[in-house]
Structure formats: structure tokens, C-alpha cells
Amino acid sequence: MTPDPIQDMVPEPYRVRARRPDRGEAVTLTLEPAGGGAAPPFRPGQFTMIYAPGVGEIPVSISGRARHGGYLQTVRDVGAVSHALCRAGRGDVVGVRGPFGTSWDLAAAEGMDVIVAAGGLGLAPLRPVIRGLLAARARYRRIAVLVGARDPGGLIYPREPARWARHCDVRLTVDRPDRTWSGHTGLVTTLLDTVGLAPERTYAYVCGPEVMMRATAGELLRRGVPAGRIALSLERNMKCGIGRCGHCQLGPLFTCLDGPVLSYAEVAALLEVSEL
Amino acid sequence: MSPAVVLDSLGPLIGALRASGHTVVGPVARDGVIRLTELVPGPDDGPTAGRADEQAPGSYRLRDDGRGLVFGHAAGPDSIKRWTHPPRSELFRMRGGVVERTPVEAPKVALLGVRACDLAALAVQDRVFLGGRHPDEAYRARREALFLVAVNCAVPGGTCFCASLGTGPRVTSGHDVVLTELTGPHRFLAEPGGERGAALLAGLPSRPATAADLEAAREVSERAARRMGRRVDPDGVKERLAARRDSPVWDEIGSRCLTCANCTMVCPTCFCVTVEDGTGLADGTAVRTERWDSCFALEFTELGGAPVRSSGGARYRQWLSHKFSTWADQFGTLGCVGCGRCVTWCPAGIDLTEELERLR
Numbered sequence: 001m002t003p004d005p006i007q008d009m010v011p012e013p014y015r016v017r018a019r020r021p022d023r024g025e026a027v028t029l030t031l032e033p034a035g036g037g038a039a040p041p042f043r044p045g046q047f048t049m050i051y052a053p054g055v056g057e058i059p060v061s062i063s064g065r066a067r068h069g070g071y072l073q074t075v076r077d078v079g080a081v082s083h084a085l086c087r088a089g090r091g092d093v094v095g096v097r098g099p100f101g102t103s104w105d106l107a108a109a110e111g112m113d114v115i116v117a118a119g120g121l122g123l124a125p126l127r128p129v130i131r132g133l134l135a136a137r138a139r140y141r142r143i144a145v146l147v148g149a150r151d152p153g154g155l156i157y158p159r160e161p162a163r164w165a166r167h168c169d170v171r172l173t174v175d176r177p178d179r180t181w182s183g184h185t186g187l188v189t190t191l192l193d194t195v196g197l198a199p200e201r202t203y204a205y206v207c208g209p210e211v212m213m214r215a216t217a218g219e220l221l222r223r224g225v226p227a228g229r230i231a232l233s234l235e236r237n238m239k240c241g242i243g244r245c246g247h248c249q250l251g252p253l254f255t256c257l258d259g260p261v262l263s264y265a266e267v268a269a270l271l272e273v274s275e276l
Numbered sequence: 277m278s279p280a281v282v283l284d285s286l287g288p289l290i291g292a293l294r295a296s297g298h299t300v301v302g303p304v305a306r307d308g309v310i311r312l313t314e315l316v317p318g319p320d321d322g323p324t325a326g327r328a329d330e331q332a333p334g335s336y337r338l339r340d341d342g343r344g345l346v347f348g349h350a351a352g353p354d355s356i357k358r359w360t361h362p363p364r365s366e367l368f369r370m371r372g373g374v375v376e377r378t379p380v381e382a383p384k385v386a387l388l389g390v391r392a393c394d395l396a397a398l399a400v401q402d403r404v405f406l407g408g409r410h411p412d413e414a415y416r417a418r419r420e421a422l423f424l425v426a427v428n429c430a431v432p433g434g435t436c437f438c439a440s441l442g443t444g445p446r447v448t449s450g451h452d453v454v455l456t457e458l459t460g461p462h463r464f465l466a467e468p469g470g471e472r473g474a475a476l477l478a479g480l481p482s483r484p485a486t487a488a489d490l491e492a493a494r495e496v497s498e499r500a501a502r503r504m505g506r507r508v509d510p511d512g513v514k515e516r517l518a519a520r521r522d523s524p525v526w527d528e529i530g531s532r533c534l535t536c537a538n539c540t541m542v543c544p545t546c547f548c549v550t551v552e553d554g555t556g557l558a559d560g561t562a563v564r565t566e567r568w569d570s571c572f573a574l575e576f577t578e579l580g581g582a583p584v585r586s587s588g589g590a591r592y593r594q595w596l597s598h599k600f601s602t603w604a605d606q607f608g609t610l611g612c613v614g615c616g617r618c619v620t621w622c623p624a625g626i627d628l629t630e631e632l633e634r635l636r
């Protein structure tokens with residue numbers, strides 16, 4: 001383990017190189033260091049703290065590396081800070097700290113069947129997982145990417161599933177179909193039975209709203225996938241990203257340091273407790 | 277030859293600290309409370325003498341002590357945290373795409389009259405701020421600028437329980453100088469905690485301590501240990517609280533707790549912060565400030581428009597479980613030092629020593 005570089009509460013200026021509106025009131029920003037050069041290395045599942053000058057700062061997972069070395073980060077317009085970031089235009093400067101936190105372990109699933117289950121914006125931190133799996137396609141057996149959203153408008157990265165589908169099994173579902181939707185209807189968990197998994201050799205990456213992750217992990221457990229081979233990414237209120245502000249605690253864990261990516265074996269008992 | 281000396285008064289010590297560039301902060305009666313406040317040269321220079329406190333759950337009263345003691349009271353609401361981890365500190369400013377780090381203010385401060393529990397809390401803070409993966413350099417700078425003149429607690433308050441946690445009342449480490457206030461005649465035994473303290477004491481008018489002085493000081497601490505208002509049995513508390521997450525006791529406490537955050541403000545180890553953002557009206561400079569926060573605040577856990585911990589019971593559970601259980605998971609020590617401030621300053625008089633017993 002190399003020690004972390006010194007990280008504190010003061011961000012680096014990053015320039016918005018590109019801004020791509022996505023579905024579901026989300027915007028994907030390409031952010032690169034304002035002083036030039038590439039953004040620091042990141043591992044799939046890590047996040048940065050993005051600062052909208054004068055407004056505030058929020059944790060946002062990194063969805064990939066852009067062509068010129070910047071980060072791709074998808075923000076959904078839900079509060080004052082995300083609203084300001086969603087409205088940032090090409091050339092605007094924001095603050096970035098990080099990358100922070102734990103990452104999805106892609107080596108752990110080698111030689112196994114893989115399930116990637118995403119709910120809504122939960123696809124954002126899983127995008128580098130899917131790309132990583134497909135870049136080393138021969139190391140894995142079956143790969144099933146299951147993506148759910150509340151409605152068709154919530155399916156982010158609409159052009160990517162078709163590309164992934166050339167190399168793995170991709171299935172989409174929505175809870176509330178509209179007239180444009182002719183695909184599968186129901187929660188992501190309803191797709192599990194369609195992929196025919198072999199639980200004794202399955203590894204799962206799961207990210208979405210907590211209720212969706214608990215339901216998905218529960219269904220995988222019920223089918224015999226051990227909790228230690230189900231990885232989740234938790235979301236909590238965060239003000240620092242470096243274990244100082246105290247906001248993201250879940251029992252003994254600091255979600256920013258010990259997570260956000262955690263094995264279900266580590267957090268199942270904690271997630272059972274109401275309002276922990 | 278013991279390095280301990282006897283001082284007849286504190287004036288020369290305060291003067292020597294100022295001469296070496298320190299702002300001296302000590303216990304001063306103000307607004308009916310003993311505050312840790314900057315001591316200002318002049319007619320009222322020096323710590324307040326002759327005031328004693330009476331502390332009970334939800335109650336703090338000052339009265340004349342009838343003896344003219346300088347340290348005849350227990351800990352007030354202020355702790356060292358105010359200087360190592362200030363209530364507010366500006367982090368940076370940003371203008372025109374340029375981030376300008378705000379220089380850390382780390383003034384040389386001598387704290388006079390801190391107690392064993394406060395030094396224990398400082399050792400806990402050191403683990404929190406310096407022992408982790410991301411050491412806090414601002415904390416380090418402020419911490420290193422402190423000169424600590426401790427006092428052996430003579431009169432513990434009704435809410436204290438340091439003796440049961442092994443954090444006091446006698447000062448054993450982490451200090452530059454430790455004083456013990458003695459009577460008949462009124463004098464101070466002063467012992468160095470290290471080289472800085474020894475150098476300070478060497479420059480003061482004093483006389484060598486006698487065996488009788490040392491014996492009298494030992495008695496002060498022994499008496500104080502026997503006079504603790506409360507106790508907590510730390511044995512097994514970490515595992516016990518982790519196993520009681522679903523106890524109905526939490527909601528019962530929540531029905532009395534006002535979630536006012538007083539306990540977290542006066543706690544000498546609570547470290548949670550939030551950030552505030554603003555923009556200067558004159559030139560549009562964005563300013564970011566860090567300030568104390570509390571796990572009792574409803575918005576503390578807000579996620580997607582709703583808090584994770586909405587009930588008072590869940591918020592109290594987080595606080596008490598952090599102090600006595602998960603703190604040990606995170607930092608290898610309890611987060612509580614037994615100073616009793618949270619019991620005294622709780623407007624509902626919630627007494628964690630009682631609640632821990634109920635959670636057995």
C-alpha cells in the first residue's frame with residue numbers, strides 16, 4: 001500500500017471540458033485539471049468531492065476517464081449544489097478533491113460468472129466496472145449487466161448498453177413504463193431469474209438506492225451467492241471525504257474511508273438497523 | 277532533589293508566559309460560568325479566585341467558595357478543543373478560477389488550569405486528527421503552538437467520572453507544567469512535565485518543594501478521586517452497546533432528548549464539522565468555512581432530501597454509541613474522558629452514566 005497523498009479540505013481547480021445532458025435530469029461532465037495535465041489515477045468505484053464555487057460541495061463517483069485525461073462524472077440535479085454543477089458550462093471552473101474511498105475489486109471475480117446490477121444513477125459508479133470487465137473479457141465467464149430505473153427517462157448512458165451487449169448479456173427494466181417502453185417491466189431483482197446464474201461461482205457488483213441494493217443482495221443470498229461475493233456502494237451525507245467531518249458514519253464505518261464500496265458481508269447487519 | 281517547586285502566586289508564571297510570546301488563557305468567572313478566557317493585563321489580571329461551582333444534570337451554579345481558591349471548581353463548558361479545533365475556521369477562497377488557501381492561524385497560546393480529563397481528551401484528539409490516513413496539518417500547527425499549564429483537580433464536580441475511566445483526577449502526562457493548589461498557607465506546587473515546563477519554572481521566583489508539600493498534593497488528588505460525583509464501568513461497554521442497537525431504551529431517551537447539540541458542543545473530543553459557503557458581495561469571491569457540527573442536527577445525515585437518522589432516539593444512539601463503542605473501532609480508544617460536561621449542560625438533564633447502566 002502506498003500512502004495516500006496529502007488530502008485536505010482545499011480543492012484543486014478543474015475546468016469543465018465538456019457537458020453532456022443525460023436522461024433523468026442528470027448531466028455528465030468532463031472535468032480536467034485547470035492547470036493542464038491528467039487528473040490523478042482513480043480506481044473504479046472511487047469518488048471525488050466536487051465544489052461549485054460559493055454554493056457547496058458534494059461527493060460524486062467517477063464514471064470513467066475522458067480522452068484527454070479528465071474525469072467523467074455524472075451529476076443528478078437534486079439539490080442546490082448538484083443544480084449549480086448541472087448548470088456549469090464548458091470552460092467553467094469548479095473545485096475537485098480526491099479521488100477518495102474504496103474501489104470495486106475486479107480481480108476478485110476472475111474465473112466466475114459476474115452480475116452487475118444497477119439501479120438508476122447507480123450505473124454511474126458501475127460504468128468503469130463494466131468497461132473493466134469487458135476490457136479483460138476472457139478472464140470472466142458469463143457477464144450479465146442488469147440495469148433498472150424508475151421510468152425510461154431514468155436510464156442514464158442510453159447509448160452504451162448496445163455496445164456492451166456485443167460482449168455480454170445486457171438487460172434493462174423499468175418500474176413504470178410509458179408508451180415508449182416495450183422492454184421488461186419490474187424491479188431489477190426480477191431480472192435475476194432470467195440470467196440463470198450459478199451461485200457457487202457468481203460474483204455480484206450492485207449499486208443503486210439502498211432499498212434496491214438490499215433487495216438485490218437479499219435475492220442473491222437466497223439463491224446461494226455468499227455475502228462476501230456481493231459488493232455494494234453505499235451513499236451517505238459527506239462533507240469531507242477524508243474521515244474528518246463525521247457525517248458518513250455507519251456504525252463503526254466511515255463510508256468515505258472504509259467505503260463507499262463494501263462487501264455485503266461487512267454491512268448486512270448494519271443496514272438491518274433502522275436509522276443507523 | 278525533586279524538580280518540583282512551590283510558587284506563592286501565579287502572577288510571575290503568567291508574566292513569564294507572556295514574555296515568551298504566549299497569549300495566556302485561564303479560568304475566569306463570566307456570565308455566571310467559569311469560562312476559559314484570555315487573561316488581560318490590568319487590575320483584573322489573572323484567573324478568578326474564590327468561586328466554586330455546583331454541577332448536576334442540567335444545572336450549573338457558581339457560589340463563593342469561602343476559601344479564595346483559584347482552582348476550587350471543576351471543568352466549565354470550555355475545553356482545549358476550542359483552541360485545537362476552533363468553532364469556525366476559514367478554509368479557502370476562490371475567485372476567477374483560482375483557489376487561495378487560507379493560512380492557518382496557530383497563535384502561541386498558554387492554557388492555564390486545564391485538567392487531567394482535558395489532557396486525556398487532547399490525547400484522544402491527537403489520535404483522531406493525526407493518527408488516521410489523512411493527518412490534519414491545521415490541527416497539528418495549533419496543537420504545537422499550545423503551552424499547557426495543567427492543574428490537579430481538587431474539587432471534582434457532581435457530574436464528573438474521570439476516576440472510573442482512569443483519565444484523572446491526577447495529571448500524569450501531556451502537560452508542560454502541572455500545578456496543585458495547596459492551602460495553609462495558600463501556595464501552588466508546580467511540577468514540570470517536560471523540558472519546556474522545566475525551563476519556565478527555572479525562571480520563576482520559587483522555593484524547592486518539601487516532602488510535606490508533595491504529600492499535601494498527593495492528598496489533594498486522593499481526596500478528589502474519592503469525591504467523584506459519578507462513575508462509568510468501561511469494562512465491556514464497547515461490545516455491549518454494539519449489541520444493544522435495537523434496544524427500546526434509545527427511543528425512551530429520545531423522548532426526553534431535545535436534540536439541541538449542547539452535549540456535542542461542550543464535549544472535549546467531539547470533532548464533527550460541516551462547511552458553509554458564501555460569496556462576497558463586493559467581488560464575487562467564494563469563501564468556504566468549516567464549523568462545528570453535531571450528529572444531533574437533523575440535516576447532519578441528509579441524503580436525497582431526507583435524513584438517515586430522523587428520530588431523536590437514533591441520533592442519541594449515534595452519539596452515545598460513538599463515544600463508548602464505535603470510537604474504539606475507529607481510533608483504538610473510547611471517545612469519552614469522563615469530564616461530565618455533557619451531563620451538566622444537557623437542558624433535559626440526561627445523564628449518560630445512568631443511561632449506560634440502563635443499557636447493560
